[in-house]
Every structure is written in structure tokens, then in C-alpha cells.
Amino acid sequence: MSDASLSASQTQPGDASFGDFFALLKPRVMTLVVFTALVGLLVAPGAVNPVIGFAAILFIAVGGGASGALNMWWDADIDRIMKRTRGRPIPAGKVSEGEAFGFGMALSGISVVMLGLATNFVAAGLLAFTIFFYVVVYSMWLKRWTPQNIVIGGAAGAFPPMIGWAAATGSVSIEAVLMFALIFMWTPPHFWALALFMKGDYHEAGVPMLTVTHGRRSTRNHILVYTVLLAPVALALAFTSIGGPLYLAVALFYSLLFLKGAWEIWRRDEDMAEADGYATEKKVFKHSLYYLFALFGALWGEAILTYYGVGGWQILSVLV
Known part of the structure; x- marks a missing residue:
């Protein structure tokens, strides 16, 4: 058994730190999500209340992070193999797969519901579809099935500015x-x-x-x-x-x-x-x-x- 597999098998619930859970959110990817969503919101016609705008970007970021956590949960097996991903929380044995799944699902529900309440349900619907597309369509299906995984799956990363626009306008x-x-x-x-x-x-x-x-x-x-x-x-x-x-x-x-x-x-x-x-x-x-x-x-x-x-x-x- 490899060191990564051994450490993962020894992961105990409650051992993970705040930093470990934050790493599940793929913060570097989230930076691009937040920025493009923010621009989509700011360039949209009409004025948005700053508090509502802040809430919209916050919940879009949380939804993006939820996608990252669920992606790491599903890809834990291959993350243990790839050099680029061995240091992620699950293969490193810092977070269990069950904890990552529960964390991702909880954040998914919170982000979609709260975005709908803070802005409108067009934006919330787009966020829900984005999470579904990234986790189910891309991670579970396309990524391991076809070399067109990046081409089709790229749609998941392209939705944030559209969600930001919809949060401001209620339309696309x-x-x-x-x-x-x-x-x-x-x-x-x-x-x-x-x-x-x-x-x-x-x-x-x-x-x-x-x-x-x-x-x-x-x-x-x-x-x-x-x-x-x-x-x-x-x-x-x-x-x-x-x-x-x-x-x-x-x-x-x-x-x-x-x-x-x-x-x-x-x-x-x-x-x-x-x-x-x-x-x-x-x-x-x-x-x-x-x-x-x-x-x-x-x-x-x-x-x-x-x-x-x-x-x-x-x-x-x-x-x-």
C-alpha cells in the first residue's frame, strides 16, 4: 500500500483543520469563478444594491467551492495517482471521502437556496445546473470517458459571468x-x-x-x-x-x-x-x-x- 493510500485509510473524522476543508474548495479556481461572476454582475444593466451584490458573489463562490469539493470526493482515486494532485486533502489523508462529500453537498444546497433568496431563481437555477454539470456531467461522466472531456466540460467553468448577470437582471x-x-x-x-x-x-x-x-x-x-x-x-x-x-x-x-x-x-x-x-x-x-x-x-x-x-x-x- 502506498503512503498516500495508507494515510487516507487512517483518516479519522474530525481530524481535518479549517485549512483542509478550505483546500477542498479549490481556492485558486474559485478566484477565477469569483472574478468573472463579479464582472458579469457589474457590467449588467441597472444598479445592484451593494449588499445584494456581495451576497450574490459570496453564494456563487460557495457554489463553485462546493463543486470543487464534490469533484475531489469523486476523483479521490485518481488524485492519489497523479503527482499534481497527491497533495490534495483526501489523498493526503487529511479529509475523509465521506467528509468531503457531506461538505460539498451541504455547501451546494446552501449556495443555491441562498442565492435564490438574495437575488432571483434564474440565477439560483443556473448555479444549481452549473454544480450538477461540473460534478455529474463532467467529473462522473465525461472526464473518464472521452478526450472531449475538456471541450464539453468547459461549460461548467463558463457559467459564472452568466450567473452574475442573471443575479443582477433576472435574465440572460x-x-x-x-x-x-x-x-x-x-x-x-x-x-x-x-x-x-x-x-x-x-x-x-x-x-x-x-x-x-x-x-x-x-x-x-x-x-x-x-x-x-x-x-x-x-x-x-x-x-x-x-x-x-x-x-x-x-x-x-x-x-x-x-x-x-x-x-x-x-x-x-x-x-x-x-x-x-x-x-x-x-x-x-x-x-x-x-x-x-x-x-x-x-x-x-x-x-x-x-x-x-x-x-x-x-x-x-x-x-x-
Whole structure:
């Protein structure tokens, strides 16, 4: 029996600390969830009471964390195998699988009910569907069944700005759909870049990531194609009610940078990648994280300009 399995088997209820349960929430992933949901709420038309807005983001964050806890509960077996995930609370023997399941289910119920009471049941329904999609559709079904796991499963991570928008408006519009589409199209090249230099982990765990089922050459091709498809989606937001020249400039710059990285990944073979320790792949993966923060930050910037009555397109028309 491995050290991880031994420690897990010796986990006793009540041994876990607050930090162990917090780690179940996947706080780094939650940062992106909270940020994109917050932007979705802030760029939506109309004013939102700050207290209601705070409650909405809090319960969206709790729902995102609940998804993470339930994902760790279900994936505990493969988390014990993968080097990247062996330190998580369950494989490390800090939290039992039963505790993680109960924690995740409790937070799921609390987050959905409280979001509905604080805002509206459109937002609550979207949050409930997001948790279901991530845990059942992605974690339990797609992740271990098809190399398209990241493509389809990426929808779960794309819902937060739509939920934020719905919390503010009680509805969904083209702007919310495009914010969803932006994250949805970004997810595959982002995770495939990671998979290129983490292939061994997925292979050992039996996860049919594209790098495992089709090889790294095919994965490089897919990264380039999806990055090309991502660019027009990102730029389209500039011409909606929440966009403007500031967002357009940021989206254009970062999309070109992402495309450049995808092109560099596509041109490389395995000998080149192994020779420099997959430096390019790691660089593109890191940049892809900045990509979403930059674009959603620019949308927030456009909302601030609009709030002060100086929309970006108005400024540009004056300058021209």
C-alpha cells in the first residue's frame, strides 16, 4: 500500500483543520469563478444594491467551492495517482471521502437556496445546473470517458459571468452568452497546454485526455484551431452594450499574443519540447491565465467609464 493510500485509510473524522476543508474548495479556481461572476454582475444593466451584490458573489463562490469539493470526493482515486494532485486533502489523508462529500453537498444546497433568496431563481437555477454539470456531467461522466472531456466540460467553468448577470437582471442576454462563450472557447487550449507537459499524470491515472488518446501532435493541432476560433468570440464582445475601444484593444492584443503562443506550440515537435523542458507550453499555459483576467478586467473598465458617463466609444469619437 502506498503512503498516500495508507494515510487516507487512517483518516479519522474530525481530524481535518479549517485549512483542509478550505483546500477542498479549490481556492485558486474559485478566484477565477469569483472574478468573472463579479464582472458579469457589474457590467449588467441597472444598479445592484451593494449588499445584494456581495451576497450574490459570496453564494456563487460557495457554489463553485462546493463543486470543487464534490469533484475531489469523486476523483479521490485518481488524485492519489497523479503527482499534481497527491497533495490534495483526501489523498493526503487529511479529509475523509465521506467528509468531503457531506461538505460539498451541504455547501451546494446552501449556495443555491441562498442565492435564490438574495437575488432571483434564474440565477439560483443556473448555479444549481452549473454544480450538477461540473460534478455529474463532467467529473462522473465525461472526464473518464472521452478526450472531449475538456471541450464539453468547459461549460461548467463558463457559467459564472452568466450567473452574475442573471443575479443582477433576472435574465440572460447576448452579452451574457458571449461571456459564457469566451470562457468556453478558452478552456480547451488552456488545459491542453497544461496536458502537453503533464501527459504522464493523465496516462497513469487512466484519464483519456487528448494527449493520451490522440498524442501530443494532435493536441498541438487542436490548440491552434481552438485559439483561432477563440479570437472572434473575444472580439465580438467589443461591439455589444458592455464593450468598447478599451476592451477591443485589450482583446486584440491578448488574442494576438495567445495566437502567437499557439502557433509556436504547433510548430514544435516532441524532441524540441523535451529539450527545453516544455518551456513554450508552460509559458503559453501561464499566459492563458492572464488572458481571461485581462479581458474581463477590460469589460469592468468599460463599465466604470459608462458609469461616469464617458463610454469608450464616445471618447474615441471625440479623439477622432
